[in-house]
Amino acid sequence: MASTITTITHDKLARLIGTPKCPLVLDVRTDEDFAGDPRNLPGAVRRRHADVEAWARDLKGRSVVVACRSGRELSHGVAAMLRHEGIPAEVLEGGHEAWKAAGWPLVPEAKLPVRDGQGRTAWVTRARPKVDRIACSWLIRRFVDPFAVFLFVQPSAVEAVGERFGAAPFDVENVFWSHRGERCTFDTMLDELGLATPPLLRLATLVRGADTARPDLAPEVPGLLAASLGLSRMYADDLEQLEAGLLLYDAFYRWCRDATEETHNWPGRKEGA
Template structure:
């Protein structure tokens, strides 16, 4: 049983990378790896943290001792539902739960967000990659969509990280038969997270016209092309696409074995249902 006002690593692992996940604040200084979706503390004083209204908070330190417990208590005194990660990041590692590598994380801007820039009118990769970043790397990441010829100029001018553009100077792009989503999954140290490995194959098949890779690739391509025709605003399309990838990720994590047909979701029939009553012979 977890300590009072604490959440176990296993329970938190079921909540990460989903809509409505708690806000995860990491108190450690310059960590190399982190709980997916966690953010650095916005201020040394938890009473000055903001943006928590309506969202629960989990505070992470190295071993679950004083700093996280104290920060969570201060947040609760302000009416925020807050818990400390039991055992801290050390317990998360000991449980062999997924971590995100921060080695390739771009510097944060003054707004405490990472900025990214790519080509306008996204289809597959340019929706899948922002989803991955917001769910596993930086929940507050900002994305700029610009004409293809302007990506590198905007990247330099705004110190935004370019991605999914065909240029040898761009780190986040296709590599051989693998798409940009694959590059991000690997560079952020998430390739061993089984649900993302399954999702990466779906994205790769849809994005590189290899619909034979997995059956779901054709469906993702159809949905992606449909979304691009529904939405003329790239950010509206990204918002809609986040729901698609949330659903796909949850299927990859929890529902691959579930089948659906006319009979699979019918209520169970009792022994006398559907049959005429037997007549008793005198």
């Protein structure tokens, strides 16, 4: 079914999720509906439909997709209110249930750190990231929480900072979000967050190879490692490096999803030229 000017199909939204141009996905399910399936569309943030006038002002300049349980009056009403405020808003056709029925990924809320008063998750790891820490941060921003807070601190302070500020420690020893055997923290996040899609699994191979000195895992591994090490030397500020790293992983993700079969050769000499 083709979407209307005020709706979007789950297939089309799935192609946008994970890309920097993805609209903000708003989950406006009731508390009862959310309790029935406490999982989120990738990158979705929850908002109470009854408070739309209060939080709409924070969405100026963004386009959004609104999802309720079945894509009916709740999401249509919220989207209409947002359009009244000048915010481009579409409704996910069939809502959360149609997305689930199509087999698209859903992120379990219970696996995430407790959200702060602004609805954000917080994560903490070692300063001076190279590969896995940037890859994990990209995954969280693009597929889990677009407003996630990242704290980069000295290694000895990671767990204490996590406890004090309600942030989930990652990519350090003896924590939940870490390496498991020969697999990286990025692999762990894909498994635990229900995001093990073919493109992300392909990307995970590159991350694992670059992070654990395994260039044999894929021909692209040395390229990812070189770019990652170059970024770490270009930026003294970890958050600035993260912002640059987002673009790097955006590019590798699109290659993993859309371009693995494409080659590029210099045009040959035309016959008779």
